[in-house]
Amino acid sequence: MRLTAKQRDAMVWLGEPATPETFVTDTMLRELASLGIVDYDPATGSVKFTETGKRTFRDTVGHWPERNV
Secondary structure, three states, rough: OOOOOHHHHHHHHHOOOOOOHHOHHHHHHHHHHOOOOEEOOOOOOOOEEOOOHHHHHHHHHHHHHOOOO
């Protein structure tokens, strides 16, 4: 799957331990959801990787996501 640099960074940040530098905005969560990377509920703020998103993360980073799975 082809992701922009910002989409890739946001996806990686969602799967790694959170830090202030790795905050993902609502807009980016909506973009990742539209690509099928995550399931995002804006009403609750709930974010979970989809199976496709988990594989994309693994292919991008080299390991499975550690958060939001």
